[in-house]
Amino acid sequence: MNDLPDELLLQRWQQDDKPAGKELYRRYFPVVRRYFYNKAGSDECDDLVGATFLRCHQGLQTFRGEASFKTFILKVARNVFADHCRRRAHHRKHLAGVTPSSDEVSARDLAKSPFSIVADGQQARLLLEGLRTLPLEIQELLELFYWEELSGSEIASVLEIPEGTVRSRLKSARRQLTERLEQLAGSPEELASTLSDLDGWARKIRAGMNRTPE
Template sequence: MLDDRALLTAWQGGDERAGRTLVERQYEAVVRFFATKDRAQAPDLIQQTLVKLVESVPRMPQDCNVRAYVLGIARHVLYDHLRATYQSAARIDFRERSVADLQPGPSSILARERQTRLLLQALRQLPLESQLLVELYYWEELTGGEVADILGMPEGTVRTRLRRARHLLEQAITRLAESPELLSSTLTDLDGWAQRVREELRSA
């Protein structure tokens, strides 16, 4: 089976079948990316991201991490969408404002497990940049360097902000937990949350 870089090279050489295979491989990561941001508009945002991916293929370095590159496109699509949708969003600092700030009200994400629901709710309370950091690093298992490329900042800054984001996530869980037992069980198993949330989003 060809890896992503080999498929990209083939696609750039005119192999449309390789292109379709590569897009299919990235689809789930893009779906996860938008599922916790604006689920109602997610289909359109996913489509925009994939269109921009196709348009950017001739410019993509052949040695790039394709998933990181695609998620970088998704980030730009998301920010453009938020700025166009919400009044004065163009002036909002995404390092400080969360999805919940821009979309007040109960989350539309349905989760079967109380822990998963709590984690998703807490994640949406984070400043958007912090939410992106946590998802890219823990969900998509990208390296610090790859996350740095997506966010356009030094790797050292990414690692510092990731530690802060993790701390903010724990604080949000503490605020939202309905009981001491739920709080304890969630924080104790926080390192296993990514796989559970990924599976929940896949089945939703």
């Protein structure tokens, strides 16, 4: 089962083959968990992962294979998180009488820093915190690029925007991340070390999050 391609497993799962669904869950649990990892609190992350796979199963018959299963399940995760953010925003409005606009809300506004840091080094902690201070849409874009290593067309599919827009937004997003890291860094040396190898630190963080369920 574990040597079958996603497409065949998906076809079998659509026909109610439970072992095929279990194998897709095993493969994509780390992907979905990474999506939520730096956006939600540790007490919320597992619930959001579970809700994503449940909604994915409920929507199986709507998937026609126009894109990869990875982009499909990331779209589902994105919708689950959007619903989560709306609930949190409604709660904040109820408590404070005001709701910030969606382009102002960051992960740091929504939840405390999740879990223990998953990669060694102050540079990894700096990168995680820098991402969390950005508006959620920018954080999401950068994490899809750095952590999931998606192509421009794949990111466009997940975010449902033109590929050209992805390229222009990535350029702006990298600039904003650099500005946040400059504000957060404890020393010029720490900043230089982080900025010199963003791809490398992102890979180390990704490796630390790759916990697969038993």
